[in-house]
Amino acid sequence: MRLVLLGPPGAGKGTQAALLSEKLNIPHISTGDLFRANIGEGTPLGLEAKEYIDAGKLVPTDVTARMVKARLAEDDAKNGFLLDGFPRTVEQAEILAEFLKEQDQKLDGVLNFRVSEDVVVERMLARGRADDNEETIRTRMAVYRDETAPLIDHYGDAIINIEAEGEVEEINERAMKALGK
Ligand code: AMP
Numbered sequence: 677m678r679l680v681l682l683g684p685p686g687a688g689k690g691t692q693a694a695l696l697s698e699k700l701n702i703p704h705i706s707t708g709d710l711f712r713a714n715i716g717e718g719t720p721l722g723l724e725a726k727e728y729i730d731a732g733k734l735v736p737t738d739v740t741a742r743m744v745k746a747r748l749a750e751d752d753a754k755n756g757f758l759l760d761g762f763p764r765t766v767e768q769a770e771i772l773a774e775f776l777k778e779q780d781q782k783l784d785g786v787l788n789f790r791v792s793e794d795v796v797v798e799r800m801l802a803r804g805r806a807d808d809n810e811e812t813i814r815t816r817m818a819v820y821r822d823e824t825a826p827l828i829d830h831y832g833d834a835i836i837n838i839e840a841e842g843e844v845e846e847i848n849e850r851a852m853k854a855l856g857k
Contacts, residue, residue: 677702677855678781680759680772682827683789685816686796686803687840688847692789693760695848700857702756705747707740707764714743732812734764734819741771748775765823766830786831787851789840793817 677700681689690706697704711729714722721743728735744762747753763769776782791799796817800808807816828835836854840847 677756677784680786684820686800687789687791707761732815786834791840
């Protein structure tokens with residue numbers, strides 16, 4: 677299966693993606709994780725991305741898209757993937773669509789994890805990541821609202837809504853069921 681996960685920062689996408697990846701046997705490709713790995717290794721890509729991530733802003737699309745395409749071209753992603761954190765803008769969605777089309781592939785669905793803003797802030801403050809201070813959280817929420825939320829309309833009928841408040845296992849069951857598994 678080729679899936680995209682959508683949802684505001686702090687919706688628990690990463691946790692759900694890890695579980696789904698294991699159960700569906702497809703790689704979990706998280707742009708945030710890829711950036712953090714590059715930052716950890718001090719690569720040029722990591723150095724370029726760091727200032728944006730620390731500020732809660734989007735890394736420029738050309739940099740991000742290049743990284744995602746390289747990852748999707750790896751062998752383990754040939755028969756399916758779970759994209760977590762990409763696309764984050766309509767422009768990125770168009771780049772992804774073009775990339776898939778070139779390979780005669782298409783998405784099977786877009787899981788949209790829905791949570792209230794209160795839960796999101798609570799979850800982000802609890803995980804204590806470097807870019808999880810109050811100011812960047814606010815910036816990331818604004819970026820989500822302005823740039824990422826429009827993807828829900830963009831994907832239209834491909835959207836599969838998942839209520840993402842509650843226990844991790846319960847949410848995972850909802851997602852599996854919604855996928856017909
Ligand atoms: P995440 O782990 O998905 O919350 O991503 C952490 C940070 O990485 C974001 O706040 C952005 O700065 C950056 N990032 C992740 N994915 C993207 C993307 N698709 N486009 C641009 N920046 C991204």
